[in-house]
Amino acid sequence: MFSLPTNLKKIALFLERLPGIGQKTANRLAFFFLRLPEEDLQEFAENIRTLKQRTKLCQQCFNLTENNLCDICLDKNRDQTTVAVVETVIDLLSFENGNIYNGVYHVLHGKIDPLNHVGPDDLKVDELIKRIKDNNYQVESKIKEIILATSPDMEGEATAIYIKDQIKKIDENLKITRLAYGLPIGANLEYADYMTLKKALEGRGKL
Ligand SMILES: [Zn+2]
Structure with missing residues (x-):
């Protein structure tokens, strides 16, 4: 049985964990990533990588x-x-x-x-x-x-x-x-x- 290459499969499996995303949609989204220009992916990866450390709560209102x-x-x-x-x-x-x-x-x-x-x-x-x-x-x-x-x-x-x-x-x-x-x-x-x-x-x- 055919299985996706490891990295792509890992991404698909991760996407499947998102709310409202089933296996089919997850695969489709993973393929979508694959078709994106390299620089878009780099920027997205960087935003994901720094998401936690950059996002804070407002000291006054907690937004x-x-x-x-x-x-x-x-x-x-x-x-x-x-x-x-x-x-x-x-x-x-x-x-x-x-x-x-x-x-x-x-x-x-x-x-x-x-x-x-x-x-x-x-x-x-x-x-x-x-x-x-x-x-x-x-x-x-x-x-x-x-x-x-x-x-x-x-x-x-x-x-x-x-x-x-x-x-x-x-x-x-x-x-x-x-x-x-x-x-x-x-x-x-x-x-x-x-x-x-x-x-x-x-x-x-x-x-
Ligand atoms: Zn605020």
Whole structure:
């Protein structure tokens, strides 16, 4: 039986590990790589090789960046006084791709999920509280609103309530809102189209 040359086969087997990729697609993609110009492959290989060491978390919002602060935190045209708390960088991208939000973010990197042993300490909640505390001394960019944009499922809801309670302990008067239920219950923000997301954002209610 014919088998692919070792290197090509290794690449195909690796691609097969990617989400949503079956064996046939993996083979097709491996052949696609083989047909690419050498310099494209070199550049791709270099990007893969340095991916981990170059990609860091923003020190303020925990978005991905190659610097200490991400482009969004550094952007003077964005409203630094409104902070949307999202579960993942992919959720952040959903807002960004829709071009519907001009505030800044705080990425939790997950949600409270006891069944999968994820508690508040595994998320960037303490960092959010510290950010709000530290920010209280700022005059111009003092945070005015926290939008809890966690998913509208049980875990996302529990996470929002937990964060609200933590914020209340340090700042009774800070405005806290939650995305409205234009979003389907039980769905991930990641899969929402931007209009649904826009409506949910516009219709957010006080928590
Ligand atoms: Zn940032």
